[in-house]
Amino acid sequence: MEDSPHKGKRNITEIDGPTTPPDEADLREAMKAMIKGEMGNVWDRLGKVVKTYLPLVPQ
Secondary structure (H helix, E strand, C coil): CCCCCCCCCCCHHHHHCCCCCHHHHHHHHHHHHHHHHHHHHHHHHHHHHHHCCCCCCCC
C-alpha cells in the first residue's frame, strides 16, 4: 500500500492499460455520429422555426 500514490484508489492506467479496445473505439464513433445526427435534426428544426416565424408587429 505504501507504493500507491493515492490511498484506496486504483490506478486504472496500470491495471487496464492505456490502449482502447477496438469495440470501444467503434462505440465512440457511433456515439459521435449519433450526436452529429441529433444536432443536425435540432438545427433543422430551428431553421424551420425561423423560416415559419411571423412577426407579431406588422411592418
